[in-house]
Amino acid sequence: MANAPQSLATALAMARERLGEAGGLEGAPVPPIIARSWRRCADRGLRADRPARQDPLSRADLAVLRERHHTLMHLATPELDTLHQAMRDLGGMVLLTNDRGLILDARGDAGFVRRARRVSLQPGAGWGEDDEGTNAVGTALAERALVQVRGAEHYLTDNAFLICTAMPVMDPYGALAGVIDLSGDTRAARSDSQGTSARSLASLAVAHLEHRWAAQAAEGHELVVRLHAHPGWLGTPQEGLLAVDDGVVRAANPAALALLGLDAAAIGRVRLESVLDGGLARGDRILRTADSGRPLHARITTPGKSRPAIRRPAHAKDLSPPATAPDGMLWDAGTRPLLERAIRALDASIPVLLQGETGTGKEVFVRAAHAACGRAQAPLVAVNCAAIPEGLLESELFGYEDGAFTGARRGGHRGQIRQADGGILFLDEIGDMPPALQARLLRVLQDGEVTPVGGRPVKVDFLLVTATHRDLAACVAEGTFRADLYYRLKHLVVTLPPLRERSLDGIIDALMASFGTAERGIRLAPAARDRLRRHDWPGNLRELANLLRTLVALSPPGTLIAPADLPPDLAPAAQTGAPAPSLKAREDDAIRQVLERHRGNISAAARELGVHRSTLHRRMRPD
Numbered sequence: 001m002a003n004a005p006q007s008l009a010t011a012l013a014m015a016r017e018r019l020g021e022a023g024g025l026e027g028a029p030v031p032p033i034i035a036r037s038w039r040r041c042a043d044r045g046l047r048a049d050r051p052a053r054q055d056p057l058s059r060a061d062l063a064v065l066r067e068r069h070h071t072l073m074h075l076a077t078p079e080l081d082t083l084h085q086a087m088r089d090l091g092g093m094v095l096l097t098n099d100r101g102l103i104l105d106a107r108g109d110a111g112f113v114r115r116a117r118r119v120s121l122q123p124g125a126g127w128g129e130d131d132e133g134t135n136a137v138g139t140a141l142a143e144r145a146l147v148q149v150r151g152a153e154h155y156l157t158d159n160a161f162l163i164c165t166a167m168p169v170m171d172p173y174g175a176l177a178g179v180i181d182l183s184g185d186t187r188a189a190r191s192d193s194q195g196t197s198a199r200s201l202a203s204l205a206v207a208h209l210e211h212r213w214a215a216q217a218a219e220g221h222e223l224v225v226r227l228h229a230h231p232g233w234l235g236t237p238q239e240g241l242l243a244v245d246d247g248v249v250r251a252a253n254p255a256a257l258a259l260l261g262l263d264a265a266a267i268g269r270v271r272l273e274s275v276l277d278g279g280l281a282r283g284d285r286i287l288r289t290a291d292s293g294r295p296l297h298a299r300i301t302t303p304g305k306s307r308p309a310i311r312r313p314a315h316a317k318d319l320s321p322p323a324t325a326p327d328g329m330l331w332d333a334g335t336r337p338l339l340e341r342a343i344r345a346l347d348a349s350i351p352v353l354l355q356g357e358t359g360t361g362k363e364v365f366v367r368a369a370h371a372a373c374g375r376a377q378a379p380l381v382a383v384n385c386a387a388i389p390e391g392l393l394e395s396e397l398f399g400y401e402d403g404a405f406t407g408a409r410r411g412g413h414r415g416q417i418r419q420a421d422g423g424i425l426f427l428d429e430i431g432d433m434p435p436a437l438q439a440r441l442l443r444v445l446q447d448g449e450v451t452p453v454g455g456r457p458v459k460v461d462f463l464l465v466t467a468t469h470r471d472l473a474a475c476v477a478e479g480t481f482r483a484d485l486y487y488r489l490k491h492l493v494v495t496l497p498p499l500r501e502r503s504l505d506g507i508i509d510a511l512m513a514s515f516g517t518a519e520r521g522i523r524l525a526p527a528a529r530d531r532l533r534r535h536d537w538p539g540n541l542r543e544l545a546n547l548l549r550t551l552v553a554l555s556p557p558g559t560l561i562a563p564a565d566l567p568p569d570l571a572p573a574a575q576t577g578a579p580a581p582s583l584k585a586r587e588d589d590a591i592r593q594v595l596e597r598h599r600g601n602i603s604a605a606a607r608e609l610g611v612h613r614s615t616l617h618r619r620m621r622p623d
């Protein structure tokens with residue numbers, strides 16, 4: 001006798017066959033969101049019997065992809081860690097994908113992870129609807145909503161053993177960033193309540209992540225506005241959070257947009273006072289939504305002014321992504337093969353020595369190589385040898401026992417070498433390591449054990465990656481660096497080229513794109529590009545990335561960045577005939593265009609430009 005799930009599966013399969021017929025899905029047990037997805041798949045000509053198997057990205061490509069989505073991956077770590085544990089207990093797994101459904105990370109119950117691989121539910125595989133038909137990831141992206149897809153609701157028959165729940169993640173600028181998905185086996189999902197829990201878990205996790213992202217984005221803005229219908233929820237991840245400059249909403253979590261009835265396109269355009277009545281003075285107060293007068297509790301702070309400067313100790317150059325890490329192209333034809341070689345070396349436990357001028361991306365390189373190598377799940381511990389005084393560096397690296405010296409921390413300190421056990425120890429600026437410590441490090445490498453100050457030797461197993469901007473061979477010749485240590489470090493030497501030796505155009509375009517220029521219609525005038533080309537970039541990628549990031553952040557939507565916008569200390573402007581138009585002239589031009597588009601409607605034009613009506617009136621008066 002067919003049991004209930006089988007008969008449901010049969011009913012679903014029959015319903016899907018009727019897709020092509022008029023009113024084909026009427027009366028079928030198919031939720032509307034699934035029915036819409038089936039139609040999209042059928043319209044694309046996707047066949048249900050197509051194998052779900054696909055070729056995932058190579059390890060190097062996956063590393064590039066992960067680098068590109070660095071911010072998302074970094075911010076999602078707490079949620080992935082928590083959901084990982086939950087899903088392991090439930091016999092399933094948690095996935096993080098990018099905005100196209102490419103899986104960046106997948107973890108959970110080992111048995112299920114293996115079964116999932118058979119249908120390529122694994123890092124580097126694409127689970128958009130185009131790739132895999134109706135599935136939680138792809139359908140959540142298409143519908144921009146929480147989606148659960150159970151068993152035979154999957155379009156491809158191969159995937160019918162899955163039950164998956166996915167929730168899209170929005171970044172604080174209103175763009176779709178990716179998806180968190182919880183997947184399991186229908187046979188293991190014991191009751192309906194498991195599906196309900198998965199929905200709650202996924203939406204809660206995403207709310208936390210989006211809130212954290214918005215809070216990070218809000219740093220340094222003039223005002224941070226926290227909103228909720230109930231005062232007790234202010235300060236929790238469920239609150240709405242907006243960053244405001246010059247009265248315009250610059251960043252917001254989806255919870256804030258929902259409370260104010262705004263859509264994502266409002267970010268960067270809408271003035272908060274046009275949607276929320278009651279003023280934006282600091283403090284706690286009740287404000288009302290402009291459309292319905294609904295009361296909202298608000299907490300308004302001015303972090304941009306009052307926030308104390310956050311100082312990190314000089315040596316705490318942590319390898320978590322610099323908030324500045326660009327999300328775009330990281331590897332081109334010049335550097336990509338270097339990365340691939342380094343990954344292969346790490347997988348073969350061969351030490352890597354990175355050389356390159358400051359800002360060429362040595363640290364970013366190490367992070368990417370670690371993420372793609374077999375030790376990705378093991379720690380990557382970074383120590384900057386130039387930033388720590390000699391006395392401290394010794395105990396920092398090698399650790400010490402309780403009471404080893406006056407002022408030693410209670411309970412001792414394991415030391416970074418032991419922290420890296422099983423993983424990678426990244427010693428940056430190794431050329432600056434004092435001779436006495438070079439000797440101790442050499443001993444650790446020879447003996448495979450480390451002796452903490454005042455303690456006994458402990459076995460360690462780590463892989464050493466080093467970097468320096470110095471010419472180590474020359475340091476050896478001068479006698480400032482030990483030759484025997486040098487030969488232990490230089491198994492694979494990777495030299496990252498300075499920017500002036502790389503082809504700039506592709507790098508500029510990729511960096512600009514990673515800063516969101518396409519979405520905001522910001523372009524670089526050919527003359528400005530020309531000046532960038534002629535600069536010789538002593539600060540390398542760091543200097544270029546910082547410059548472009550600042551330019552893009554300061555440009556209103558639709559800007560054509562001109563040579564006059566570039567810092568005066570860059571290469572001088574080419575001698576062309578006509579002088580570049582001034583910033584004001586270009587702004588006037590932009591204002592004129594927007595006004596024309598809105599047929600002179602000042603309110604509409606002011607909204608699009610993100611300025612107050614009075615500003616626009618003022619700008620329209622003759623000088």
Ligand SMILES: Nc1ncnc2c1ncn2[C@@H]1O[C@H](COP(=O)(O)OP(=O)(O)OP(=O)(O)O)[C@@H](O)[C@H]1O
Binds near residue numbers: 325360365469
């Ligand atoms: N592959 C890359 N693609 C795009 N931007 C990059 C890349 N590598 C580095 N950058 C940019 O340059 C900045 C500096 O990179 P990183 O800190 O890795 O350089 P470094 O060589 O370690 O510098 P230093 O020797 O001064 O410590 C990064 O924060 C990032 O903005």
